Amino acid sequence: MATIPRLIRKLGREAYNVYIVGGYIRDRILNKEAKDYDFVVKGNAEEIAKLAAEKMGGSFVPFMAEKGTYRIVVGDEILDFTNLRGKDIYEDLAHRDFTINAMAIRLTDHFEFEYIIDPFGGLKDIKNxxxxxxxxxxxxxxxxxxxxxxxxxxxxxxxxxxxxxxxxxxxxxxxxxxxxxxxxxxxxxxxxxxxxxxxxxxxxxxxxxxxxFEEVAKLKEVGKCYYQLINAWIHSIRAVEEYENIISAMRFPKDVEDLVSEYLEKPMSPGNKVKDIIKLGILFHDIGKADSIYIDVENRLHFYNHEIKGAEIIKKMASRMRIPKKETNLLKKLVLYHKKPLDYYIEGVNNKTLFRFFYHLKDNAIGILLASLADYTASRLSFGKEEDIPRYENFITKLLKRYVEFKETEKPLLSPLDIILNFDVKDGKKLGQILYEIRKNRFYGEIKTKEDAVEFIKERMRVEKI
Missing domain, CATH: 1.10.110.30 (Hydrophobic Seed Protein)
Structure with missing residues (x-):
């Protein structure tokens, strides 16, 4: 807030030819904090921006010089100065996007509300x-x-x-x-x-x-099937809703909730978090269905290997839409593995399979389990089978508990140096294999203490010599 009066003082007489416009006014009216400022200059915006940078100790950036916009950065605040479009401020405002952004006030009017220039009814629209x-x-x-x-x-x-x-x-x-x-x-x-x-x-x-997304039109063609009574696209949006309900309610045991929350809050590319990208992955989890339709002899629809086809499609789509690499990798995993937890539920799962799943996916196993629960919940609700949901929710919770146990095995009972010194293991590949086997057997419950790990290595060495 102190930025505006400071700018007025520093610009002196030049402030009379500068208007603050758009989002700053809107956010002030809504009592929201703003750190970005847009100014329209009646005159030379570049000169005013350079003067402001000099007087306020900021950095001058020719941000979009070809469009007559110049930026200065002062601390964590951004100030953009743009040449007036048209003959006056009214003509300039006519080229803004929405009425709530098409307001202005002359800088020297010190943000007195009665001086707000509002030719399109932005104040009324904010109120309404x-x-x-x-x-x-x-x-x-x-x-x-x-x-x-x-x-x-x-x-x-x-x-x-x-x-x-x-x-x-x-x-x-x-x-x-x-x-x-x-x-x-x-x-x-x-x-x-x-x-x-x-x-x-x-x-x-x-x-x-x-x-x-050109792929959406195809998804809409995927209509009624065994799992849902709506098209695959509407189902996908409903699955996003269920995911948001799941992470909002977070009905998991405390140790599971802590791990899930930590994972969801991890930063991705600037501004994005894991929890947000999972939404996008869920939105497109069935993206491969349209290209995987199979009708059997009883005229039933199937989508065999749609997750594999989907991962190929999501990779191309992410490339086309210039989605950052981190986000793309997570999206591909979500699409490729979203069906795995349901397969485990239907067919059963053992320690060996679960360890491989967790070891391969690391923390992203959490995202896939949550996506699967959201997908299943949305499908059951659409099919009128909500009584099935608690059983699957319990199953996913059990798998998340097992992932907590898997995470606990990350800290080895024996360090690599312990093994090298005590068992004369000098080959790096062999050392890695021993550490992997100890961790795997800890997850299985067969190794629990440091002493158990030592005995395991001794037995392994003995067998190797036979």
Missing amino acids: RKIRHVADYTFREDPLRALRAVRFAATYKFDIDEATKAKIKEEAHLLKNVAPERIMNEIFMIIREKDSHKYLRLMEELSLMENI
């Missing part, structure tokens, strides 16, 4: 919690604004005006012309919200999804 587009050309000027409308709805819990919805739907196809990085940035911000399933449904209602 409405998102309304400014002009008929709003989405043609920048099609990404369609996604921004959903993001603002998700962030501020506003409703999108019906006329704006109609316009978004009419021009949703224009999103195909937007850089994928910009699209994914908006989508990531949407899925970070606690109840993002509501806004994924809103994106579906506005025809945005199928115009971003």
Whole structure:
């Protein structure tokens, strides 16, 4: 807040030609903290930005110089200065996206509310919690604004005006012309919200999804099958909802809950956390079904190996949408292994299989177990078989408890140096194999103490000599 009066003092007379616009005004009205400031300059924005950087001890960055925007960074705050579009501030505001962002105030008016320039009714729309587009050309000027409308709805819990919805739907196809990085940035911000399933449904209602992800149209063609009475795409959104319910309620034993929470909060690429990327993985967990349809002699639908096909599709989709490598790797694992826990439930699982599953996937086994529970819950609810859900929830909880036990085996009973010195093991490959076998047998419950581990190695050495 101190940034604005400080900037006024430092700019002196030049402050009269500078307006603060957009999000800062909106957030001040909503009593939200803002660290990003957008200014419109009547004159030369580059000169004003350089002067502000010099006077405030900030760094000058020619951020989008080709569009007349210049940035200065002061501590953890970002100030953008842009040349006025049109002959005056009113014409400039007419090219903003939504009324709640199409307000301005002259810098020298010290943020007195009565001086807010509000030609499109932004103050009223904030009061009514409405998102309304400014002009008929709003989405043609920048099609990404369609996604921004959903993001603002998700962030501020506003409703999108019906006329704006109609316009978004009419021009949703224009999103195909937007850089994928910009699209994914908006989508990531949407899925970070606690109840993002509501806004994924809103994106579906506005025809945005199928115009971003070409794979969605195919999923919608996958209709009734043994597992659900709705198409695979609607089922996938419902599965995201169930996942959000699961991680919100967190009905697990304390040791399991602590481990799950730690995993979900792990950072990915800047701004993203594991818990958010799991949502995206669940949204596309059935992405391979459309290409894996098999109809048997009794006219029943099957989707054999759809998880393998899905992993191939998600890799291509992630590449096309420029999704970061970390996120892509997690998405592929979620799609490829989402079916495994249900297979274990149906067919049974032993220590050997479970150890391999955990050893291969490490902490991502947690994400896959949660995704499987969400998938199963959504399917059972759609099929009217909610009485099946508690049994599967108990099964997943048991597997999560076993993963806690698996994590406890990470700290070895014997260090590599102990084994080298006491058993004269000099071959690195053999040393690694011994450590692996001790850990595996600890998970099986056959080795419990350091003494057990020593006896295990002695017996192993004895057998090798025979």
